[in-house]
Amino acid sequence: MLLDCLMYRLERKIVKIIDEKCVRCELCVDNCQKGAIIVEKSNGKKVKIDVEICSLCGTCLLVCPVSAVTLCVF
Numbered sequence: 241m242l243l244d245c246l247m248y249r250l251e252r253k254i255v256k257i258i259d260e261k262c263v264r265c266e267l268c269v270d271n272c273q274k275g276a277i278i279v280e281k282s283n284g285k286k287v288k289i290d291v292e293i294c295s296l297c298g299t300c301l302l303v304c305p306v307s308a309v310t311l312c313v314f
Contacts (some may be wrong), residue, residue, distance in 0.1 A: 254312045261308035268300035
């Protein structure tokens with residue numbers, strides 16, 4: 241399943257956007273307080289997270305209607 245999603249590593253946490261589940265509603269983009277989530281329209285509207293900006297607040301997890309965003313702690 242790891243091959244089917246975009247992974248970003250920050251410290252000991254990973255934010256994953258599961259591309260197959262994402263419906264491109266852009267609620268995560270609109271609600272990200274840091275502006276860390278963008279939609280790369282030149283690449284088929286793929287959702288990307290800028291790991292330099294992301295604070296791992298979890299807002300994107302809460303607003304995603306299809307649970308396409310996950311946060312893993314290890």
